Amino acid sequence: MLRTQVSLRRTVWDRLATRSGVVPPGVAVMAFPPYTEDHELFRRAVRTFAEREIAPHGEEWDREESFPRELFRRAGASGFLGVRFEPAYGGSGLDYWYTGILIEELMRGRNVGVVVSLMVQCEIATSIIGAYGSEALKREWLVPAITGERIAALGITEPGAGSNVAGLGTTARRDGDHYVINGSKIFITNGTIADFVTLAVRTGGPGPYGVSVVVVPTDTPGFSIGRRLRKVMARSSDTAELFFQDCRVPVGNLVGEEGHGFSNIMRLFQGERLVLAYIANSWMREILDATLQYAGEREVFGSALASMPVWRHRFADLMTQLEASRALTWYATELLCAGEPRAEVSVSMAKLFAGELFKRLAAECDQVFGGYGCMEEYFVARATGGISGFAIGAGTSEVMREIIARRTLGSGR
Numbered sequence: 001m002l003r004t005q006v007s008l009r010r011t012v013w014d015r016l017a018t019r020s021g022v023v024p025p026g027v028a029v030m031a032f033p034p035y036t037e038d039h040e041l042f043r044r045a046v047r048t049f050a051e052r053e054i055a056p057h058g059e060e061w062d063r064e065e066s067f068p069r070e071l072f073r074r075a076g077a078s079g080f081l082g083v084r085f086e087p088a089y090g091g092s093g094l095d096y097w098y099t100g101i102l103i104e105e106l107m108r109g110r111n112v113g114v115v116v117s118l119m120v121q122c123e124i125a126t127s128i129i130g131a132y133g134s135e136a137l138k139r140e141w142l143v144p145a146i147t148g149e150r151i152a153a154l155g156i157t158e159p160g161a162g163s164n165v166a167g168l169g170t171t172a173r174r175d176g177d178h179y180v181i182n183g184s185k186i187f188i189t190n191g192t193i194a195d196f197v198t199l200a201v202r203t204g205g206p207g208p209y210g211v212s213v214v215v216v217p218t219d220t221p222g223f224s225i226g227r228r229l230r231k232v233m234a235r236s237s238d239t240a241e242l243f244f245q246d247c248r249v250p251v252g253n254l255v256g257e258e259g260h261g262f263s264n265i266m267r268l269f270q271g272e273r274l275v276l277a278y279i280a281n282s283w284m285r286e287i288l289d290a291t292l293q294y295a296g297e298r299e300v301f302g303s304a305l306a307s308m309p310v311w312r313h314r315f316a317d318l319m320t321q322l323e324a325s326r327a328l329t330w331y332a333t334e335l336l337c338a339g340e341p342r343a344e345v346s347v348s349m350a351k352l353f354a355g356e357l358f359k360r361l362a363a364e365c366d367q368v369f370g371g372y373g374c375m376e377e378y379f380v381a382r383a384t385g386g387i388s389g390f391a392i393g394a395g396t397s398e399v400m401r402e403i404i405a406r407r408t409l410g411s412g413r
């Protein structure tokens with residue numbers, strides 16, 4: 001099993017600092033993130049997996065809007081679906097630093113849908129069972145989720161209750177030693193392929209204290225799948241509407257205490273939000289890398305794009321903002337791993353910063369590609385949805401700026 005050890009091992013960043021003369025040789029630098037040899041070994045293992053198992057198929061899986069179920073088993077066999085779970089259930093007993101590395105490296109496969117699905121499996125739908133589930137629930141559902149044999153989904157969002165989780169309306173009425181579930185869910189990742197759904201239901205009155213969480217096997221009579229929803233991003237991940245009509249599940253499927261579902265979900269949302277921040281940062285890294293490569297190769301008016309001051313400054317800004325986003329996410333990881341109460345604010349900041357930066361970075365990078373930024377054969381076009389189309393056709397924004405500047409300010413030479 002891999003274990004975290006905080007050490008002062010020098011990272012790439014402090015090596016750079018030493019080389020550039022900021023830190024005199026021989027002076028110990030506090031490594032941040034606090035990665036050790038174990039982290040690096042884990043990183044290499046995940047990178048190899050992403051290069052072999054995801055990258056060669058990424059484009060095809062987006063086109064097909066799905067990926068093979070077998071990938072869950074392969075990820076499970078490599079030990080990637082139980083990073084933070086206890087070894088007693090097949091996990092590695094590690095922390096969010098390893099989850100972060102897992103995401104950073106899986107994203108090198110350049111298929112965000114696959115990573116979303118796998119993270120639902122190993123963090124978002126199952127961490128609540130790991131934290132609050134009974135021994136029996138862990139044996140029956142968590143263990144096979146960690147091996148990738150059984151696929152998990154998390155059912156919280158409803159057509160009438162998204163951000164407002166406390167307003168959810170799917171009911172679970174107690175009837176002897178069963179709950180009888182009625183209602184529907186929407187936008188559920190892994191929805192059509194799941195073997196079980198970790199489901200938020202109303203067992204009590206209105207508001208947060210009436211919410212509980214139950215595990216619903218998808219072969220339960222009364223469970224049905226509505227539409228498989230087609231998305232314009234993360235296309236390969238499975239997203240669905242789910243319906244529950246008089247679904248009977250044993251009371252033993254309750255996760256944690258009745259009426260504690262809302263507070264348990266909110267506590268675990270910290271991890272889910274951190275996962276999303278890592279996915280966004282890693283996706284931005286891939287988009288920016290591909291863009292820098294293109295800018296180095298593409299010549300306009302006799303110069304490589306990457307050599308033009310206007311673009312160099314924009315790239316410098318994007319690299320700075322992405323580094324800030326990553327640093328904030330790492331800081332939030334540190335606080336979450338340390339169990340600090342202020343982690344909640346930092347995780348929210350990291351998720352907010354990364355999500356908002358993505359919108360700007362995607363548009364800036366897509367613009368670099370000109371018309372190619374709207375063509376599906378280009379990774380950056382697919383990753384950003386060709387967001388710059390209107391800022392390209394009939395003269396790009398940069399050319400418009402050049403015309404405006406020349407006419408109003410002169411040639412500037």
Ligand SMILES: Cc1cc2nc3c(=O)[nH]c(=O)nc-3n(C[C@H](O)[C@H](O)[C@H](O)COP(=O)(O)OP(=O)(O)OC[C@H]3O[C@@H](n4cnc5c(N)ncnc54)[C@H](O)[C@@H]3O)c2cc1C
Nearest residue numbers: 120154155156157161162163164186187188189190234239
């Ligand atoms: C790709 C994808 C995968 C998903 N996977 C899952 C999954 O596996 N399981 C699951 O349960 N859900 C899933 N979701 C659903 C997701 O969690 C919800 O979409 C999200 O919580 C927002 O809910 P909503 O879509 O109903 O938006 P709404 O809550 O209707 O929000 C609409 C707008 O109103 C704003 N708003 C809401 N409340 C306030 C407020 N108090 N003040 C100001 N503005 C406000 C929002 O910010 C937003 O801009 C997924 C969504 C996507 C896109």
